[in-house]
Amino acid sequence: SCRAVIFDLDGVLTDTAIYHFYAWKALADELGINFTEHDNEQLKGVDRLGSLRWILQKGGLTLSEAEEARLMQQKNAHYLELIDHITPDNLYPGVTALFTQLKRHGIKIGLASASKNAAFVVERLGIAAQFDYIADANQVLNSKPDPEVFLLAAKGLAVAPQYCIGVEDALAGIEAINRAGMKAIGIGDAKVLSGAIRVYPAVKAITLEELLSV
Ligand code: BG6
Ligand code: MG
Numbered sequence: 001s002c003r004a005v006i007f008d009l010d011g012v013l014t015d016t017a018i019y020h021f022y023a024w025k026a027l028a029d030e031l032g033i034n035f036t037e038h039d040n041e042q043l044k045g046v047d048r049l050g051s052l053r054w055i056l057q058k059g060g061l062t063l064s065e066a067e068e069a070r071l072m073q074q075k076n077a078h079y080l081e082l083i084d085h086i087t088p089d090n091l092y093p094g095v096t097a098l099f100t101q102l103k104r105h106g107i108k109i110g111l112a113s114a115s116k117n118a119a120f121v122v123e124r125l126g127i128a129a130q131f132d133y134i135a136d137a138n139q140v141l142n143s144k145p146d147p148e149v150f151l152l153a154a155k156g157l158a159v160a161p162q163y164c165i166g167v168e169d170a171l172a173g174i175e176a177i178n179r180a181g182m183k184a185i186g187i188g189d190a191k192v193l194s195g196a197i198r199v200y201p202a203v204k205a206i207t208l209e210e211l212l213s214v
Pocket of ligand 2: 008010017044045168
């Protein structure tokens with residue numbers, strides 16, 4: 001049975017995944033590294049340093065920690081510019097309705113995000129108060145696919161992992177959910193998100209009945 005649903009943020013609850021991609025792509029272009037949307041599937045859900053290092057490795061570059069820090073700062077400044085306009089309108093359709101249904105059934109709502117900007121984004125989306133617990137990249141040492149952020153969310157919700165469902169748009173995230181001993185629901189393409197019990201094209205396709213039957 002399901003006692004908590006733990007959501008990823010970027011690409012699940014809102015459209016920010018594409019802005020992370022744009023900002024990484026701009027940085028890669030500047031470094032002369034070819035970074036494609038296909039490559040980006042590997043980076044969804046991966047934290048800032050891990051993502052930068054993946055891109056640098058693709059380009060055969062090794063940089064000092066100071067240079068890495070500068071590039072991460074540059075990418076983040078660009079990302080923050082790209083999401084500067086976000087409002088509750090950027091919440092994906094169906095999120096509020098699903099949250100309402102979960103609450104009505106006493107199912108807790110958690111967030112497990114690899115982003116250090118998660119608190120800012122949920123605030124701007126107007127949903128911060130809806131979460132029973134928020135776990136993000138500021139509180140964990142190991143990025144998805146490590147299960148740490150999902151396990152922290154479950155602990156914060158006081159629900160054992162086997163009673164949690166995780167919802168993710170990233171391959172690394174699905175792996176993290178499975179390694180946490182939770183049930184994984186994918187948002188996106190079933191061919192990409194193998195490892196998920198079910199895959200839906202968007203959050204709005206998830207019904208409470210389906211969650212309860214997982
Ligand atoms: C994840 C995104 O949620 O957060 C990644 O899927 C992103 O694309 C990662 O790189 C880190 O985000 P931030 O905001 O800490 O740079
Ligand atoms: Mg995501």
